[in-house]
Amino acid sequence: MKFTVEQQKGPEVGTDLFVFGIFKGSETPGGCFSEMDKAWEGLLSRFIQEEWVPNEKKAEVIHSLGKFPAKRVMLVNAGEKEEFDLVKAREVFGFVTKEALKLKVRKVTYCLDSFNNGEEESAALAHALAEASLLAAYRFDTYKTSEEDNPSTVEYVSVCVPKEEDEVKEGLETGQIFGEATCFARDLVNTPGNYLTPSRLAEKAVEIASKHGFEYDILDRDQMEELGMGALLAVAQGSDQPPKMIVIKYQGKEKWEDVLAFVGKGLTFDTGGISLKPAKDMHEMKMDMGGAAAVLGAMDIIGRLKPKCNVLAVIPSTENMPSGRALKPGDVITSYAGKTIEVRNTDAEGRLILADGIAYAKTLGADYIVDVATLTGAILVALGEYTTGAVTNDETLMIEVLEAANEAGELVWRLPSFEPYKKMVRSSDVADLNNSPGRLAGSITAGLFLGEFAGDTPWVHLDIAGTAWANRETELNQKGGTGAMVRTLATLAERFAE
Numbered sequence: 001m002k003f004t005v006e007q008q009k010g011p012e013v014g015t016d017l018f019v020f021g022i023f024k025g026s027e028t029p030g031g032c033f034s035e036m037d038k039a040w041e042g043l044l045s046r047f048i049q050e051e052w053v054p055n056e057k058k059a060e061v062i063h064s065l066g067k068f069p070a071k072r073v074m075l076v077n078a079g080e081k082e083e084f085d086l087v088k089a090r091e092v093f094g095f096v097t098k099e100a101l102k103l104k105v106r107k108v109t110y111c112l113d114s115f116n117n118g119e120e121e122s123a124a125l126a127h128a129l130a131e132a133s134l135l136a137a138y139r140f141d142t143y144k145t146s147e148e149d150n151p152s153t154v155e156y157v158s159v160c161v162p163k164e165e166d167e168v169k170e171g172l173e174t175g176q177i178f179g180e181a182t183c184f185a186r187d188l189v190n191t192p193g194n195y196l197t198p199s200r201l202a203e204k205a206v207e208i209a210s211k212h213g214f215e216y217d218i219l220d221r222d223q224m225e226e227l228g229m230g231a232l233l234a235v236a237q238g239s240d241q242p243p244k245m246i247v248i249k250y251q252g253k254e255k256w257e258d259v260l261a262f263v264g265k266g267l268t269f270d271t272g273g274i275s276l277k278p279a280k281d282m283h284e285m286k287m288d289m290g291g292a293a294a295v296l297g298a299m300d301i302i303g304r305l306k307p308k309c310n311v312l313a314v315i316p317s318t319e320n321m322p323s324g325r326a327l328k329p330g331d332v333i334t335s336y337a338g339k340t341i342e343v344r345n346t347d348a349e350g351r352l353i354l355a356d357g358i359a360y361a362k363t364l365g366a367d368y369i370v371d372v373a374t375l376t377g378a379i380l381v382a383l384g385e386y387t388t389g390a391v392t393n394d395e396t397l398m399i400e401v402l403e404a405a406n407e408a409g410e411l412v413w414r415l416p417s418f419e420p421y422k423k424m425v426r427s428s429d430v431a432d433l434n435n436s437p438g439r440l441a442g443s444i445t446a447g448l449f450l451g452e453f454a455g456d457t458p459w460v461h462l463d464i465a466g467t468a469w470a471n472r473e474t475e476l477n478q479k480g481g482t483g484a485m486v487r488t489l490a491t492l493a494e495r496f497a498e
Contacts, residue, residue, distance in 0.1 A: 001133060001134060001137065001154060001155060001156070001157060001176075002155065002156050002157070003129075003130050003133075003156075003157050003158070003159075003172040003173070003175075003176055004156070004157075004158045004159075004172075005158065005159055005160075005161060005165050005168055005169050005172070006109065006158050006159065006160045009032065009035055009160075010032035010033075010035045010036045010039075010111060010160050011035050011036055011038070011039035011068065011069070011070075012069060013069055013070060013109050013158070013160065014069040014070070014107075015069070015070050015071070015107045015108065015109035015158065016070075016071050016072065016100075016103075016105035016106055016107045016108065017061075017070075017071070017072050017073075017074055017100055017103065017105045017107070017108045017109065018036065018070040018072070018073045018074070018109045018110075018111070019073075019074045019076060019096055019108060019109065019110045019111065020033055020036075020044075020073065020074070020075055020076065020111050020114045021076050021078040021092065021111075021114040021115035022048065022052065022075050022076065022077060022078060022114070023078050023079070023080065023081035023084065023117065024077070024078075024079060024080050024081070025080075025081070028044075028045050028048060029075075029111065029114035032111045032113070032114075032160045032162070033111060033114055036070075036073070036111070039068060040064070040068065040073075043062070044062070044073065044075075047060075047062065047075070048075065052075065058076065058077050058095060059074050059075060059076045059077065059095070059096070059099060060074070060075045061073070061074050061099075061103070062074075062075070070109070071105075072103070072105075074096065074099070076092060076095070076096060078092055078115060081117045082117070084115070084117045084119075084120075085119070085120070086120060086124060086125070086128050086409055087409045089115060089120070089125060089128045089129070089132070090128045090131065090132040090135075090409055090475075090476060091132075091475045091476065092115070092475075093110075093128060093129050093132035093133060093136070094132045094133075094135060094136035094474075094475035094476040095136075095475045096108065096110075097132065097133045097136035097137050097154060098136050098137075098475065100154050101137065101152040101153070101154060102152070104152045105154065106153070106154065106155045106156060107154070107155065107156040107157075107158065108133075108154055108156070108157050108158075109157075109158045109159070109160065110129060110157070110158070110159045110160070111159075111160050112125055112126065112129070112159040112160065112161050112168065113161060113162065121167070122161060122167060122168050122171070123167040123168055123170060123171035124171060125171070126159060126167075126168045126169075126170075126171030126172045126175060127171040127172070127174050127175035127178070128175060128409075129157070129159065129171075129172070129175060130157070130171070130172045130173075130174075130175030130176045130178075130179055131175040131176070131178045131179040131182075131487075132175075132179070132475075132476060133154065133157050133179070134176065134179030134180060134182075134183055135179055135182060135183065135476040135477070135483075136475060136476055137153070137154055138183045138186060138477075138478060139478055140186065140187065140190040140478065140480060140481075142187075142191070143192070159172070174305070177301055177304050177305065178301060178408075178486075178487050178490065180300075181297040181298070181300040181301045181304075181483075181486055181490070182297055182483035182486045182487060183483065184296070184297050184300060184483075185290075185293035185294055185296065185297030185481070185483035185486045186293075186480070186481040186482065186483045187481075188201070188204065188289065188292070188293040188296065188297075188481070189286070189287045189289070189290050189293050189468060189469070189480070189481025189482075189483070190286075190287075190480045190481045191286065192286055193268055193269030193285075193286045193319070196268050196286070196289070197241045197268055197319070198241055198242065198243055198244045198266065198268055198317040198318050198319065199241065199242060199244060200268075201244065201246070201266055201268055201289065201292060201315070201317050202218045202244040202246050202317065204296065205218070205246045205248060205296055205313075205315065206218065208248070208296055208299055208300050208303065209248045209299075211300075211303065212250070212299075212300075212302075212303025212304070213303075214248050214249060214250050214299070214303065215248070215249040215251070216246075216247060216248045216249070217247040218244055218245070218246055218247070219244065219245035219246075219247070220242060220243075220244065221233065221236070221242050221243055223245075224243065224245055224356075227336060227360075228334070228336055228338075229245065229316075229335075229336040229356040229360070230333045230334040230335055230336065230356075231333055231334075231335040231336065231341060231352040231353060231355045231356045232245065232316045232318060232336075232352070232353045232356040232357070234327045234331070234333040234343070234352065235273070235318050235320055235327060235346075235349045235352050235353050236318035236319070237325050237326065237327060238273055238274075238319075238320065238321040238322060238323045238325055238326025238327060239318060239319035239320070239321040239323070240321075241268075241318070241319050243316075243317060243318035244266075244315075244316075244317045244318075245314070245315075245316055245317070245356070245357070245360065246266065246292075246313070246314070246315035246316075246317060247312070247313070247314055247315075247360075247364065248299055248312070248313040249310075249311075249312055249313075249364075250299065250302055250303065250310065250311040250312075250313075251310050252306060252307055252308045252309045252310055252311070252497065253308060253309065253310050256310055256365055257310065257365075257367070258309070258310060258367055258368075258496070259310045259311070259312050259364075259365045259366050259367045259368070260309060260310065260311050260312070260366075260367070260368045260370070260492070260493060260496050261311075261312040261313075261314060261361040261364075261366035261367075261368065261369045261370070262294075262295045262298060262299075262311065262312070262313050262314070262370055262371075262372065262489055263291075263295070263313075263314045263315070263316075263354060263357045263358050263361050263369060263370070263371040263372070264289075264291035264292035264293070264294055264295030264296070264313070264314075264315045264357075264371070264372050264373070265288070265289065265290070265291035265292060265315075265316070265350045265353065265354055265357075265371075265372070265373035265374060265375065266289045266291070266292035266315040266316055266317030266318070266353070267285075267288035267289055267317070267318065267319070267320055267349065267350055267353070267374075268286070268288070268289050268317060268318070268319055269285055269286055269288065269319045269320070269321075270285040270288040270319070270320045270347075270349065270350075271285065271319075271320060271321055271322060272320065272322075272346065272347035273320045273321065273322055273326050273327055273346030273347060273349060274322050274326050274327065274328055274329060274346045275329060275345045275346040275347040275348075276322055276347075277347060284469060287374060287468055287469045287480075287481060288320075288350070288374050289317070289374075290372075290373075290374045290464055290468030290469070290481065290484065291315075291371070291372035291373040291374060291462075291464065291468075291485075292315045292317060293468075293481070293483065293486075294372045294464070294468075294483070294484060294485040294486050294489060295313050295315060295372060295489065296313070296315075297483055297486035297489075297490075298313075298485075298486050298487075298489035298490040298493065299311070299313050301486070301487075301490035301493075302490060302493050305490075305494070307493055307494050307496070307497035308497040309493055309494075309496040309497040311493050311496075312361060312364055312365065312366055314357045314358075314360055314361045314364070315357065316353040316354060316356055316357040316360075317353075318353060320346070320347075320349045326346070327343055327346050327349075328343070328346070329343060329344060329345060329346060330342070330343065330344075331343045332430055332431045333352070335352075335355050335356055335359065335453070336355070336356040336359045336360060337355065337356075337359035337453050339355075339432045339433055339452065339453070340431040340432045340433070341355070341428075341431055341432065341433045341434075341435050342428035342429075342430050342431035342433070342434050342435065343435050343436075344428075344434055344435055344436040344437075345435065345436035348435045348436040348446070350373050350374070350375050350446075351373075351375065351435060351446050351449045351450055352435060354371055354373055354375075354450055354453075355449070355450065355452075355453045357371070358371060358450060358453040358454055358459075359453045362454075362455070362457055366457060367457065367458070368397055368457070368458045368459070368496075369454055369457055369458070369459040369460070370397075370401060370459070370460045370461075370462065370489065370492065371450060371459070371460075371461050371462065372462045372464060372485050372489070373461070373462070373463060373464065373465075374463075374464055374465040374468050374469075375443070375446050375447070375461075375463045375464075375465055376442050376443045376446045376463055376465055377442075377465060378439070378441075378442030378443040378446070379443040379463040379465045379466050380465060380466040382415075382443055383413060383466055384466060385466045385467065385469075385470070385471065386411055386466070386467065387411040387412065387413050387466070387467065388405075388410065388411065388412045388413070388462050388463060388464050388466070388467045388484065388485065389412075389413060389415050389443050389447075389462070389463040389466075390402075390412050390413065390414045390415060390447075390460055390461060390462055390463070391414075391415050391417050391443075391444060391447030391448060391450075391451065391460070391461045391463075392414065392417065392459060392460045392461070393417070393451050393454060393456075393458065393459050394458035394459060394460070396458065397458040397459070397460055398414060398460055400492060400495055400496075401460045401462075401488070401492060402414070403495070404488050404489075404491040404492035404495055405488040405491075407491050408487035408488045408490075408491045409487070410467075410484065410485065410487060410488045411467075412462065412488070415443060415444050415447065416444065417444065417447070417448055417451070421441055421444045421445055421448055422448050422451075424437040424438070424440075424441070424445050424448075425437060425445050425448050425449045425452060433449060433452060435449065443463055446463070447461040447463065462485055462488075464484045464485055467482060467484040467485075468481065468482055468484045468485075469481060469482065470482050
């Protein structure tokens with residue numbers, strides 16, 4: 001998909017679909033609408049006045065019947081002007097893209113100012129437009145052997161703006177970068193576990209690092225045994241696939257200081273181990289590396305935008321499988337940080353591999369840590385599929401994450417971390433920590449388990465078990481991987497560069 005700023009006036013633009021936003025209560029859209037309406041002999045304004053009922057339909061398409069360069073005009077319900085923000089803008093642009101796919105058009109042109117309520121900058125709207133267009137058009141059909149004869153695709157998206165052309169162009173370019181990286185993360189999440197093994201995930205990480213000239217390191221089993229990464233290795237011992245500890249460094253400052261670390265859970269497939277999951281929907285457990293995908297997607301954005309900050313990516317990766325060698329309930333293991341852990345539930349494995357990942361990030365110089373993981377089913381009970389849960393030990397870093405998420409259009413909600421929850425994590429009779437204290441407050445205790453390894457380092461945990469996978473199609477998603485938190489992490493890195 002290519003994004004451009006039109007050099008011609010609206011009525012002169014050749015396009016398959018010319019799109020205007022209409023706010024509720026507004027007589028006509030802003031921007032280049034008047035020029036287009038004049039060229040169409042007042043047809044558009046008359047239609048709005050006489051036929052447009054925004055509460056009943058999301059959009060209306062009017063054909064030019066070959067009389068004008070634009071083949072069709074789409075009038076889109078943008079809702080209440082006062083309530084229109086970048087989140088709503090992404091939803092509207094995503095809706096338009098999906099409608100364009102149904103119409104099988106190749107080029108879509110927007111009157112960008114018609115979507116401006118006076119509060120948002122044109123560059124920000126352009127960013128949202130490019131990002132949403134890519135997310136809405138995304139599909140994963142890599143393993144289908146037959147395709148439609150004429151698969152529907154939007155190849156070109158352009159915008160008409162009366163001014164601020166350079167800013168709009170920059171917004172389109174940045175939005176494209178964010179959209180493409182999120183789609184890359186979706187591809188990783190949607191890839192079956194037999195194709196995306198820990199070794200293949202490491203190869204993908206090396207591709208990202210090599211593409212942008214990042215320093216990287218991939219630790220194998222022998223290296224991890226030498227370092228004493230007992231938690232990751234304990235989970236990995238049930239699988240025939242070798243585990244990997246993936247490290248990528250982006251140095252945007254002269255000195256390696258003020259390092260922001262992203263730690264992503266890289267469980268390429270999770271059966272639950274000896275604490276076996278139910279068979280129903282287990283095939284979706286290929287998505288249990290959604291945290292790793294988010295980190296790699298964010299690193300791709302960082303590599304392309306090159307913010308002046310230092311970012312460390314750490315991804316512990318393995319499978320969680322049942323076998324004669326597998327970790328057992330009741331086993332006691334020793335983590336890289338030296339803390340001992342009683343394993344009450346082998347299906348609480350993500351926190352085990354992340355424990356070593358977080359501790360290793362500190363060894364590599366992390367001053368701030370954000371871990372991202374499809375960690376608990378309990379977060380779905382608490383927050384559903386729409387909001388990522390967060391646990392933290394540092395108010396300042398938490399605020400930065402929340403503001404980055406808000407800017408990126410992703411929902412994050414902070415969970416409590418009071419002392420009684422911490423005592424639950426330390427409730428083992430035979431070890432320092434209990435990896436599964438029980439069902440009550442499951443998302444909180446899982447997060448605070450990781451906090452034991454962050455220690456005094458400012459840290460935020462993001463549980464994306466509900467948001468990393470869509471069970472139904474929306475304006476911006478297909479069913480499947482969503483690429484949750486890619487944009488939030490990248491935005492956070494940009495904020496660290498300010």
